[in-house]
Amino acid sequence: MSKHIPTPGQTVGPFFGYALPFGKDNELLAPGSAGSIRLHGTVTDGAGEPVPDAVLEIWQPAADGSIVAETGSLVRDGYTFTGWGRTSTGNTGKYTFTTVNPGATTPGSAPFIAVVVFARGLMNRLFTRVYLPEDAEALTNDPLLSSLPANRRATLLAERDLDGGLRWDVRMQGEDETVFLEFDGGATVSPDAR
Amino acid sequence: MGETEDFSNSHVLEKPDARQNTQREMSAEIQAISAGYGKSVNAGGAVLTQPRLDYPPYRSSILRHPTKSLHHADPETIELFSPAFGHQDVNPLESDLTIVHAGEPQGERIVVAGKVLDGDGRPVAGQLVEIWQANAAGRYIHKRDQHPAPIDPNFTGVGRCITGADGSYSFTTIKPGAYPWKNHLNAWRPAHIHFSLFGSEFTQRIVTQMYFPGDQLFPLDPIYQSIVDQHARDRLVATYNHELTSPEWALGYNWDIVLTGSKRTWTENEALGVEGDDHE
Secondary structure (H helix, E strand, O other), X not given: OOOXXXXXXXXXXXXXXXXXOOOOXXXXXXXXXOOOEEEEEXXXXXXXXXXXXXXXXXXXXXXXXXXXOOOOOOOOOXXXXXXXXXXXXXXXXXXXXXXXXXXXXXXXXXOEEEEEEEEOOOOOOEEEEEEOXXXXXXXXXXXOHHHOOHHHHHHHEOEEOOOOOEEOOEEOOOOOOOOOEEOOOOOEEOHHXX | OOOOOOOOOOOOOOOOOOOOOOHXXXXXXXXXXXXXXXXXXXXXXXEEOOOOOOOOOOHHHOOOOOOOOOEEOOOOHHHHOOOOOOOOOOOHHHHEOOOOOOOOOOOOXXXXXXXXXXXXXXEOOOOEEEEEEOOOOOOOOOOOOOOOOOOOOOOOOEEEEEOOOOOEEEEEEEOOOOEEEOOOOOEEEOOXXXXXXXXXXXXXXXXXXXXXXXXXXXXXXXXXXXXXXXXXXXXXXXXXXXXXXXXXXXXXXXXXXXXXXXXXXXXXXXXXXOOOOOOO
């Protein structure tokens, strides 16, 4: 149990567009460089409409599964892989990152990219994951995926494009809603803790 | 960057929408939810520390909140670490929002300072803090903001800094104004500064808003009130601090931020706090 109660989150609001984006924010690698792939998709709301004012951030291991601790994401030198990127959706709700396929961080584990979603109208950030679709055995054994029913599990699996890219959509609400994660045991404390 | 700013329509306001609720109706909705929460807590129910994702008074949230429960997950590997930021990323001058242009911005100059801590009270050292805000008149430098309040050519309203070894941050800026929005008729946001924070683990990532003490708009604002617990709401309100105030220069506000608890087993060096890539 934490000794201090966390500060509440609030919506990112509509006017982050001049503050959060920065040059090459979505290019963890230069597009077209060796080993680079496109991670892309659409963010939609409960009516299936595109969400044009969402921010996505990704944080992932390198292709060899190592977790890097390199600074320089905000002022990219074009060569250093920092593992982190940010992008905003456009008018059609689409987003794109240029990155690498994440490696398995431990032998046999299912590689995934950690994702956090912000949007106008979304009260607090949402965490989720996007898994590479290939390693069926690792996916079957994954602690998170194996705890989900099949239809929900599918929302965390990317589809592989013909060009090697990854397609992954975020559905904020609805029957096929993306699985969003809670790491902290819920945003509650016992009444005597406050 | 990318967006071309165009303020040519700044005086075009949409006419009030007859279907919109009045503030009185909105306040009744807010109060009903608040009363329901109070009853639940009195009956021994859980105390909420975060905003409700499902909070209909904030109309834009209706189609944008998950309807299924968040799925409990144990953070794994990459999630137990955080992206690293340092002085390659942020120039120290970026913490002063009043020196970005040739002239002094309009409004009340303030210093907002505090510490970023994790849930165990450990300082979050060497991490990125980003802020953005409206100007003193309540206008954002954003092409979709059509509030006919003046743009300040000497104020953009964006700042960044890297926390010190003790988790400290400090920004010099201008006190933002309240601004109108279209959630309901006569809807006004209390003055606030948006804060974006990273912890030492990805699971601690948070974006929030800091408010100013004594704002009369608090009870009327569905975004602030989406945090249904008064004690939790209070955690977003800065404290006026005369010790932080500089004579004949700027008023000082203090605001500490607590991230969620750490899930990783810390090594001794990490627990001591290392300041990013730069040990000045």
